[in-house]
Amino acid sequence: MDPCSTACVVAPHTLWVYEYAVLSLYVDLALGLVVAFLLLSLLVSGLNEAFVRVLAIRSKFLWAYLRDTLDGADEKGSWLPAKIIDVFKSLPFVRDPRPAHSDLPSPAKPGKLPETKTGDSMMNLLYERVREIDHGKRGRTSIATLPPARFSVAVMEMAAAQGDGGIEHFLRRLQQIDSPLHGPLKGVWESAQGDLDRFRQGVETWFDGEMQRLSLLYKRYVKWVVAVLGVVVTLLFSMDGLEYAKTLLRDNAFRASVTAVAGSGADAYEELKTRCTGGDPMPCVTETLSRPALVKMMDGALVSITIPAQGDPSVHWNGGAWWDRISTPSHWPGFLLTYVALLFGAPFWWDVFRRVTGIKPRR
Structure with a gap:
């Protein structure tokens, strides 16, 4: 048997799986950015419409x-x-x-x-x-x-x-x-x-x-x-578009590591315990998987709302942390990216969202 025959069969399959994983990662990143810009654009449009109607x-x-x-x-x-x-x-x-x-x-x-x-x-x-x-x-x-x-x-x-x-x-x-x-x-x-x-x-x-x-x-x-x-x-939400993209990638990487740990046995479970502070990694995993990147970014707003698993929602004033983000020059390129994206308007981002997800418009 030719020693290369097995490798020649497996290698293309492995390459295809790798390309699919990379493509899925970029699609998730694009979809996350589009949804964030769409929601913020809708907020801008709603505020403008309220201003027009009231006056x-x-x-x-x-x-x-x-x-x-x-x-x-x-x-x-x-x-x-x-x-x-x-x-x-x-x-x-x-x-x-x-x-x-x-x-x-x-x-x-x-x-x-x-x-x-x-x-x-x-x-x-x-x-x-x-x-x-x-x-x-x-x-x-x-x-x-x-x-x-x-x-x-x-x-x-x-x-x-x-x-x-x-x-x-x-x-x-x-x-x-x-x-x-x-x-x-x-x-x-x-x-x-x-x-x-x-x-x-x-x-x-x-x-x-x-x-x-x-x-x-x-x-x-x-x-x-x-x-x-x-x-x-x-500025009110201190929405850094670049930081949000990085958070999306980190979430995807963490989910991939959790999936790998789940299928790799006790040794991988011990590795997960070292990543999450504390003895039991389950609360860490649950907290990370249940809080999407967009929710994490909204925590930097001037006023944030926390919805616990039990009890009533609570409103927090984040004046100090918000001002630290606003006054940090490293966030300014991300703020500029978000601002330019909002200028395109909600109809533009809805059209992009349709194209990424494959949703067909009603006729």
Whole structure:
């Protein structure tokens, strides 16, 4: 018998087992990182959504744009500030551009425009026509989205209420009160060549484009909020992405050693006793296997929660240990890794999680 025949058969099998073990290790590492970044990204998204809902940012953003478009700026300037710092400083806290909420249905006959500019005449007329979709929120309208079709119909209703002369008379009245809406509507009317149906469709298309532009502007402002919240979450949990990856590898190595000990007899059991301090290694093994790497990393947060095997959960203040982690330069690269990962957002990490686990999206 050829002495190499057995080795030639066993070696490829051993190599395959080794490659599978290495691949499984890297898959576990990738999956652990993805789950951690996904959970933290969801937390950032949840905090952002709570901030937006409590301060009614979407509704204020829409009505600030409508005030600028319908009635123009007032003595304090534009209702929708151009600078990002002014948006966060003025729009949520100082100036509320939304009209007062009314429980009454829209009047059967729209109101007429005043003879001179009053500052909010057009906006109030528009709100009269669309307030059927409104519900009160601390005395102000909660409308955060306005369908383009409803806006175009409201414009047609306001134009019809201005008396004889039709759209041209309505445009002259807009010019008389110096409404910024006059320019866009005049262009749409000239493009429609006197056709009312084409004019209505043109107003709808124009407003739809304006809403898309406003949505892009809103998303650009929200990105700054998400960026700030990403810093807060990263530092609050002191989440070191590099340390977390190392902890995952150590957990996998420990589990592998426990498995090897379980199948190797009494000698290996004595070796395990030397690794775990104390006489009985079972509590050490149970504690390690029952506390995943993510739970261990969350222990470094400013406030941690402990759930014992028996008894009630307890909350601990970790101010000293948390500050030591934050002020240690060796953790800063890991914090930066976590922060950059959170900027990708929860949808990105959910898509990565699907690809790693093989979960297929519902159609």
